[in-house]
Amino acid sequence: MSGVITGGWEYVWAAYGVTAAVLALFALSLWVRWRAASRGEGTAVPEEEW
């Protein structure tokens, strides 16, 4: 590596932005799938230890 890297903030923002977006999208998908699984019959979950 030669010398000092100057600037590069756009890469920093890209890295943090991608991370935030991926985590948020996964949370959203969990929510959507949970709602879909909660609809309809036969969703009663047995309480005994599995």
Next chain:
Amino acid sequence: MTREEKSGRLGGAFLLIGVLLLLFGSYLGLAVAPRERFMGDVQRIMYVHVPTAWNAMLCLTAAFVFAVAYLWKGGWRWDCRLEGALEVGVLLSGLLCVQGSIWARPTWGVWWDWDPRLTTTAVMFFAFLGIIALRSFVDDPAQRATWAAVATIVAYVDVPIVYFSVRWWNSLHQMQSSPATVSPAFYLPLRTNAFGMLFVMAGFITLRARLARRRLAAQLAPPPALTRAAS
């Protein structure tokens, strides 16, 4: 409170703590921490990249533990946790590869560097993605659980072997070291984000396992016509 409500609250709490820690840690990393001497501002990527790396590995280790627990002790709960850990592990390792290439571009001028850690992560991403595909192609719940557990163990054991093979393979190149994240000024954002990511991961696994449990219950339950006839 039912078991399901309990795990929902626990997962939500984990997620909340994790997000707060991540926000605080990222603020520290982006605004408070001093600029690194050689890497400049680009080094700030490390405050999110390194915690992701630790937790991706931790998550795959958790998947391995759940798989061993399912095969040895049995019990659907281990299968549900395995399903959660597999998905979150693939998510984190995929995210890690993207972060890694964003990091590689300004530092080494390429989008991909055949660094053993990054390459091992990419290999594991595809290996565990294959296991998720396997789960979706098997209909019988017991078969799916056993086979996914077996495949998880087989894939996890490969991690050190892949790491060393890539390291030797790439040994002609100069080993690229990470920039110094060891001086005290860099500790705090790194550790805060590491714990933040840990809580987010735990929350995701808990909530995803809860979803798996509900789906499995619907699959194992007798069809509605039978229940109605019986009552």
Next chain:
Amino acid sequence: MLSAALRKEALLQWRGLARTLAVLAFGGTALLLFSFAGGPDSGALREQAPGYLWLALLLSSTLALSESFDGEQEQRALEGLLLLPAPAAVLFYGKALANLLQLAALGSGLLPMAVVLYDMPLPRPWTLLGILVLGSAGLAAPGTLYAALSARARARQTLLPLLLFPLVVPVLVACVKATSLSVTGDPMGQLRSWTLLLVCFNAVYWPLCGLLFDRVVES
């Protein structure tokens, strides 16, 4: 018991010789296609030859492996075999050894084609044969386990390579490096460490897959 299981597999493969030859033809086609990707520059082709050889063997291996449980699947014979007073591990090792032999034979069949097409020199044929056997063993152990499991899943043609390819990255790396060292000469003595890596991979996966096979077939 193991010899009985191996004899059964070998007999089946001998009867299915036409299929093995078809897989060999597929590997040969792949070798031919790689030379179009590598360009007509014979120097570059010679340099890449070990990589192409192992990629062709890897691609053909999924065809060979995915068919290794077809017989059991069609006649539902696996249940019958499991009723025999023999541990499931014996069945696994019989199949895995038969697959190892088949892959090594396939590799030995592809080798002359690579020599002709890529002008690959062969200064140490016995070393190369040893690498071929070790590499085939590395593909055969996890390959047989995954074949047993993907044979009974949907979309098995996709599933087997999807599961197997990431896993055998160390085998591919080690075999390509060792082959090219045995072809171009080994001034630094690195061949030994790549061979060691292959031995380690096999030492981990042959026992592990035998252990886990029991759980795969009983479910």
